[in-house]
Amino acid sequence: MSQFVNIKKITLEDCKSMDLADPLSSFKSKFHLPEGIVYLDGNSMGAAPKQAFPDIKNVVEEEWANGLIRSWVGADWMSSPVRSGNLLADMLGAKHGEIIVTDTICINLFKLICFALKFNERRKVIVYEACSFPADGYIAQGVSNLLDGYSCRSIPEGEEDYDAYLQDDVAVMVLNQVNYKSAYMRDMKAFTQKARERGVLIIWDLAHSAGAMPVDLNADGVDLAVGCTYKYLNGGPGSPGFVYVNKALHGKSVQPITGWFGHANQFAFEEKYTPSKTLSQFQTGTFSALSYQGLETSLNLWREVDFNLVREKSLKLTDLFIDLMMPVAKKYGLTLITPEDHSVRGSHVSYYREDNGYAIVQALIARGVIGDFRAPGVLRFGFTPLYLSYEDVWQSVEHFKAVLENKEYLQEEHKAFQAVT
């Protein structure tokens, strides 16, 4: 599959040449990247766009400090969820008004599951993937525990026959476009179509695809989706989540966390809740102007990006890493769990190793190569085409070799497990 299999031995010079020919190379300078760091964890939390520095400073020191309450209108904080939602719609193949930025991916998934259950009311089962980032399953379990008569069903890890879970009692299924561990990428279009024929609504979790590849929600016929913005989208640490609801479903159901920002007439201060007919119904309470600015700044940078080039470079970067790592992985017992097949690969690469996985990642971080570890044994490396170079990939593999050859992971300081998101 790799684009490099015919090259006997890729050299550092080859990598430098690829960087010179990279049509996305100019974007790297738009990000602040600390000296001496190769950042392979932009899939967990994206790097900072330099423009975020003055923009967030302005929100704090001018809009908050001088504008005070007036900035909700004067700086138009009010419209930020819709403005950023529309920027996301442009990126993700949706219409304006089909995406809104609000709360977090967890909370938005809770809202969307409830919305879907109310819509698909004769069916009582929520399906999620056991191999998913666990929060998806937790939220599904939370909903089914809350609501009488509902239950969850999980698709076991390793199961290939997802069609078998499109049963008559299934109301909604939560699926990942790209798996957070393996990077396996599912065919959103084909499965959505199949699910619709069986009366199942799919909520797509775009956490590991939005910003990493072309996503075309309308063309794929997607009904419902959630995503987060602090990964490939570089919105900042804990920047808000988003919700996508296809226009065809607007007004057909209501999400249950009925805050005042979701009211049809927010400032009339009526006693009775009347849901907004727009996607603002998914908004709840007052949101962080700082955090939303971080996202808007980043989304404005994304406007200039051609996602076909992103995808092309993403596959080249991951190919290069997989190829350069092949002898290392073989020698040191790292099993590639990311598909080599381009058609089903996302933008990160993961290895499984029975022992010392966490310590190996820590030893790499000590050398300035930042990846992450996912229990119980996954070493994960994200490739963000906007700010990674082919030379970065080369350097990361050189460090990887050294960590393993020198057994640097056996040093005491790398062993103690510390939580990282």
Next chain:
Amino acid sequence: MSQFVNIKKITLEDCKSMDLADPLSSFKSKFHLPEGIVYLDGNSMGAAPKQAFPDIKNVVEEEWANGLIRSWVGADWMSSPVRSGNLLADMLGAKHGEIIVTDTICINLFKLICFALKFNERRKVIVYEACSFPADGYIAQGVSNLLDGYSCRSIPEGEEDYDAYLQDDVAVMVLNQVNYKSAYMRDMKAFTQKARERGVLIIWDLAHSAGAMPVDLNADGVDLAVGCTYKYLNGGPGSPGFVYVNKALHGKSVQPITGWFGHANQFAFEEKYTPSKTLSQFQTGTFSALSYQGLETSLNLWREVDFNLVREKSLKLTDLFIDLMMPVAKKYGLTLITPEDHSVRGSHVSYYREDNGYAIVQALIARGVIGDFRAPGVLRFGFTPLYLSYEDVWQSVEHFKAVLENKEYLQEEHKAFQAVT
């Protein structure tokens, strides 16, 4: 009731003397207050502590930009909800571990109502106040619409007999310690006790009391409470909400938005959700490090504050405003709706006027006196003892007189309604 009723005519000199004698006067310099502005809307969104400028800049430019994903541990973003929760506990008379910062007040109220219903499971009614900030009722309605067999009952505006709503079918009641319009302050201790005897759980909404007066949750026997931090607590625009759950109720119920931050073992990535036994169960997803820093900075400033002095000054400021406004209000048809009785007055002062209320507030803002308007006819002015002086109050009333005498509110630009939070 007023402290000034015996003074024939308060002068600007009197105000200046009171400022000189004010034991809280030194706090004003800790806030950025724009030149020429008298800010009487800190009850809606608090002013910016100067320390927030470098602190938030550091989160953006150092912790995010250089620390990257490592800052969740390295800068200990992870513990921020607990750290700030404990600072709030110290302020609000709770034990460490009884308050956690998370999400927004709307979402937290949703969680707490569900938590309370599950705990008090044989009762099926949620009671809220029609006079409440409407979001409280909206959330209650959202929960009752979501759950089969549940319903809402609202206490009508003007109702004095709240005891009558402690009926046998009532599981939970959402009450405001201080009403957002009138500033009427309810006796939290007495009513919580009465409710407990009748088997009703009370969720106190502290939005207009936390940071405005001494609040003593444990001493008042409070079981459950929510609050926001962007008002009197000065956490920043849309800074996060908080939840209080008395230790006696920990582990007795589960809130339903079961995100990964609420799991007993967050980084074990188990498929099954197991709720944390601590108040972390109320956490859901990844949160904004920027927004949480704004709050923590402000809470650290609050550590130095004596709330008895805050209450004393709050009453003096509101007394002064009410007294100075008395002839103005009488002449121009403004009806005071805030209690004159200190024992039931919060820290803002509101007037009702049939017509032009919105335009009057706009004309005041044009003169640099920022208050707000609440539909249908309430003009509201907040008094934040940390950064308002008695002279500010004097000046605000001078402007108020001028706006009314000159009919400045009839100018076209003040009439068009624009939403402000």
